[in-house]
Amino acid sequence: MSGENNTIILVENLSKVYELGKTQVKALxxxxxxVKKNEFIAIMGPSGSGKSTLMNLIGCLDTPSEGKYxxxxxxxxxxxxxxxxxxxxxEIGFVFQVFNLLPRATAFRNVELPLIxxxxxxxxxxxKVRKALALVDMKERMTHRPPELSGGExxxxxxxxxxxxxxxxxxxxxxxxNLDSKTGQxxxxxxxxxxxxxxxxxxVTHDSNVAQQTERILFLKDGxxxxxxxxxx
Numbered sequence: 001m002s003g004e005n006n007t008i009i010l011v012e013n014l015s016k017v018y019e020l021g022k023t024q025v026k027a028l029x030x031x032x033x034x035v036k037k038n039e040f041i042a043i044m045g046p047s048g049s050g051k052s053t054l055m056n057l058i059g060c061l062d063t064p065s066e067g068k069y070x071x072x073x074x075x076x077x078x079x080x081x082x083x084x085x086x087x088x089x090x091e092i093g094f095v096f097q098v099f100n101l102l103p104r105a106t107a108f109r110n111v112e113l114p115l116i117x118x119x120x121x122x123x124x125x126x127x128k129v130r131k132a133l134a135l136v137d138m139k140e141r142m143t144h145r146p147p148e149l150s151g152g153e154x155x156x157x158x159x160x161x162x163x164x165x166x167x168x169x170x171x172x173x174x175x176x177x178n179l180d181s182k183t184g185q186x187x188x189x190x191x192x193x194x195x196x197x198x199x200x201x202x203x204v205t206h207d208s209n210v211a212q213q214t215e216r217i218l219f220l221k222d223g224x225x226x227x228x229x230x231x232x233x
Contacts, residue, residue, distance in 0.1 A: 006036050006037040007034050007035070007036055007037075007070075007073075008071065008072060008168055009034060009035035009058065009069075009070070009071060010034045010068070010069070011031060011034065011069050011070075012032050012069075013032055013066065013067040014030070014057060014064050014066070014067035014068070015031075015064060015065050015066040015067050016050075016053050016057065016064055016065050016223075017065045027050050027053040028050045028053050028054060028057070028223045028224075029050075029222075029224050030067070031054065031220075031223075031224065031225045032067075033218060033225060033228070035200065037168075037200055038195070038198050038199070038200055039201075039216060040191070040201045040214045041202045041214055041215065041217070041218065042202075042204075042214040042216070042217045043202060043204045043205075043218045044205055044206065044219055044220070045206065045219060045226075049220040049221050049222065049223070050220050050223040050224075051206075052173070052204070053223075054220065055173055055202075055204045057069060058092075058169075058171060058202065059088065059094060060076055060079075060087050060088050060092065061088070064077065071091065071168075071169075089114060089117055089118060089165065090118065090165050090167065091167050092167050092169050092171055093161075093164075093165065093169070093170045093171065094162055094171055094172075094173075095158055095159050095162045095170065095171070095172040095173070096172075096175075097175065098178065099178075101146045101154055101158060103145065103147055104145060105145065105146075106142065106143050106145055107133065107141055107142045107144055107145070107146075107149070107160075108129055108133070108142040108143065110146070110157055110161055111129045111133060111142075111161045111164050112125050113161065114161060114165050115164060115165065118165065128164050128165075128166075129160075130142075132160040132161070132163045132164040133160050135160065135194070136156040136157070136159050136163075136190060137156065137190075138153065138156045138157055141153060141157075150183070151178060151179050151183060152183035152186055152187060155175060155176075155178075155179065155183075155187050156187070156190065159175075159187075159190065163199075168200060169200050169201075169202065170191075170194065170199050170200065170201045171202050171204075172201065172202070174204065174205055175187055175191075175203060176205075176207070176210055177205075177207075184210075188210065191203070192213070214231070215230065215231050216228065216229070216230045216231065217229045
């Protein structure tokens with residue numbers, strides 16, 4: 001595999017071992033793949049397959065025991081804590097199953113938070129927040145707080161927050177897991193729209209209906225990349 005300019009993620013022989021007392025648990029064993037710019041990918045596998053561990057490594061929330069992970073051509077294991085924090089805030093947009101919104105803050109304020117951490121000026125923050133909320137069809141609801149929003153609306157706000165820094169990568173962990181099937185499909189339709197805009201998206205899921213809607217599926221089993229399926233292949 002080459003490290004071409006359009007390769008966002010390059011993972012080579014990635015392994016993760018957790019020490020639990022005197023026991024070693026191998027969560028990932030020699031996983032290798034790459035992700036090109038504007039790909040829409042699902043990482044799929046049963047509980048215990050290693051998909052959450054892989055997501056944490058890709059999201060720079062954890063470090064590998066062995067192997068290489070390059071994000072936009074930069075070796076993640078060589079980064080300092082400050083550099084990793086910068087990557088998590090600017091380069092990767094996270095979307096979680098449980099939304100992780102501040103209940104007393106408006107939708108606008110929830111989306112604005114990453115820009116406040118970044119130190120952006122007020123005018124820039126306001127422009128970017130309005131743009132992100134418009135992208136997810138939530139501009140009309142920006143003054144509402146999470147308890148006043150439906151589950152689907154909360155997830156839209158969470159997606160807007162993930163998008164507000166214009167990250168290289170959108171990383172979604174079971175983004176439809178807490179939603180009914182109709183609302184879940186609406187969120188997937190939104191991901192399709194974002195993909196068409198040029199966003200690179202990785203969805204981690206155990207739901208085959210979700211995975212089938214992406215361009216490419218990486219199947220994990222017992223910490224190994226068991227197989228890969230491309231749409232139309």
